[in-house]
Amino acid sequence: MRDKIIEVILNSENEFISGEELSKQLGVSRAAIWKHIKALKESGYNIESVNRKGYRLVEKPVDLLTSQNICHDLDTNFIGQNIIHFETIDSTNDYAKQVAGNHVDGTVIISEEQTKGRGRLGRQFQSNVNEGIWMTIILKPDILPTQAPFITLIAGASIAKALNDLGVNTSIKWPNDVILNGKKLCGILTELSAEIERVNHIILGIGINVKTMEFDSEISQVATSLHKEGYKLSRVDIVRGILSQLEKLYTDYIESNSKEETLKICRQYSAVIGKEVYALKGGDRELVKCLDINEDGNLIVEKEDKSIKEIMSGEISIRGLNGYI
Structure with missing residues (x-):
C-alpha cells in the first residue's frame, strides 16, 4: 500500500492530493492513508501535509533507491x-x-x-x-x-x-x-x-x-x-x-x-590506453604499455621487448606504475 501511495504522490508532481482522493483511489480508509504517510515520512520521504489540501512530496527525487x-x-x-x-x-x-x-x-x-x-x-x-x-x-x-x-x-x-x-x-x-x-x-x-x-x-x-x-x-x-x-x-x-x-x-x-x-x-574514457602499467597474474608482474582495446574488448599491450600481446578480460589485473592507475 505504501508503494501505491508514493506512486500516486510522485505522479501528482507539485500538486496536493487529498487524503479523501487517496482513499478513493486505493480503496482504504483515510485513517489508513494517514498511518502510511507517517511511515513514509519516517522512512525518509519529505511529504508535506496541509489541512484541507492533502499531501505532496516536497523534495524530488527523494534519495531512496525504491x-x-x-x-x-x-x-x-x-x-x-x-x-x-x-x-x-x-x-x-x-x-x-x-x-x-x-x-x-x-x-x-x-x-x-x-x-x-x-x-x-x-x-x-x-x-x-x-x-x-x-x-x-x-x-x-x-x-x-x-x-x-x-x-x-x-x-x-x-x-x-x-x-x-x-x-x-x-x-x-x-x-x-x-x-x-x-x-x-x-x-x-x-x-x-x-x-x-x-x-x-x-x-x-x-x-x-x-x-x-x-x-x-x-x-x-x-x-x-x-x-x-x-x-x-x-x-x-x-x-x-x-x-x-x-x-x-x-x-x-x-x-x-x-x-x-x-x-x-x-x-x-579509457584510463589505461597510452599508459605503462603492470600486468599482474598470480605472483608475476610484467611492465607493458597499453595500446588499444580490440574488437573483442581485449586489451592490446606492448611488452618491453616490443612484442604485441592481447590480454583477455579476466585473465590479468593491471596496476599503475605509482599507484592504483
Missing part, C-alpha cells in the same frame, strides 16, 4: 522495469543468483546496504548503508557463453557515460573498474550461469561509492566517492542514467551484435 523513485521518469523498455529493493542484504549478486530463474530479463536487485558485498576474486567490497549504489541486474541474453565477457565492457561504458553526462569526469580502468581522480569509484562483478552452447543468465553486479567519506584502512589510498570528490549527485539520478545507457548498449549487442558504441566509449 522502485517507485527509480521507475518514475525512467526511460527504459525492460531494464529496471522490475526492481526489488532491500534496506539491507548480504549480497545483491548472491540473491540475484538465487532468484534469477523466477524473474524477467532486466530485473534489478538493489539495496541500501550490503553486509557481505564482494568484488572480483572474492575481495570484500565496502557497502555501507545509504552511502552508495549496490545493485545487481539479471540479464538473460540469447548469446553464446563465449560472448558473455563483453557484457562487462558494456557495463563499464554505461556507468562512465552516465556519470560523465552528469558532469563527473570518470574514466574506465579496463575491464571492470570506473575511476575518478585516479582512484576507484566503482567496481563491476559479472557472473555467468551457462551450459555449453547457451547462457542461462548473467548476474551483473555494480557497486558505486556515492556518499562514503571514510574508507577502511586497506583501501583508503585507492578508493574514493562522488561526495569525497565534491560531486553531490542524487543516487536515483545516477541509477536511472546507468540503466538507460545500459539498455541501449546491451540491446545493440544482443540484437545486432553491434559493439561499436561500447568500444567507442571504452576508448574515449
Whole structure:
C-alpha cells in the first residue's frame, strides 16, 4: 500500500492530493492513508501535509533507491522495469543468483546496504548503508557463453557515460573498474550461469561509492566517492542514467551484435590506453604499455621487448606504475 501511495504522490508532481482522493483511489480508509504517510515520512520521504489540501512530496527525487523513485521518469523498455529493493542484504549478486530463474530479463536487485558485498576474486567490497549504489541486474541474453565477457565492457561504458553526462569526469580502468581522480569509484562483478552452447543468465553486479567519506584502512589510498570528490549527485539520478545507457548498449549487442558504441566509449574514457602499467597474474608482474582495446574488448599491450600481446578480460589485473592507475 505504501508503494501505491508514493506512486500516486510522485505522479501528482507539485500538486496536493487529498487524503479523501487517496482513499478513493486505493480503496482504504483515510485513517489508513494517514498511518502510511507517517511511515513514509519516517522512512525518509519529505511529504508535506496541509489541512484541507492533502499531501505532496516536497523534495524530488527523494534519495531512496525504491522502485517507485527509480521507475518514475525512467526511460527504459525492460531494464529496471522490475526492481526489488532491500534496506539491507548480504549480497545483491548472491540473491540475484538465487532468484534469477523466477524473474524477467532486466530485473534489478538493489539495496541500501550490503553486509557481505564482494568484488572480483572474492575481495570484500565496502557497502555501507545509504552511502552508495549496490545493485545487481539479471540479464538473460540469447548469446553464446563465449560472448558473455563483453557484457562487462558494456557495463563499464554505461556507468562512465552516465556519470560523465552528469558532469563527473570518470574514466574506465579496463575491464571492470570506473575511476575518478585516479582512484576507484566503482567496481563491476559479472557472473555467468551457462551450459555449453547457451547462457542461462548473467548476474551483473555494480557497486558505486556515492556518499562514503571514510574508507577502511586497506583501501583508503585507492578508493574514493562522488561526495569525497565534491560531486553531490542524487543516487536515483545516477541509477536511472546507468540503466538507460545500459539498455541501449546491451540491446545493440544482443540484437545486432553491434559493439561499436561500447568500444567507442571504452576508448574515449579509457584510463589505461597510452599508459605503462603492470600486468599482474598470480605472483608475476610484467611492465607493458597499453595500446588499444580490440574488437573483442581485449586489451592490446606492448611488452618491453616490443612484442604485441592481447590480454583477455579476466585473465590479468593491471596496476599503475605509482599507484592504483
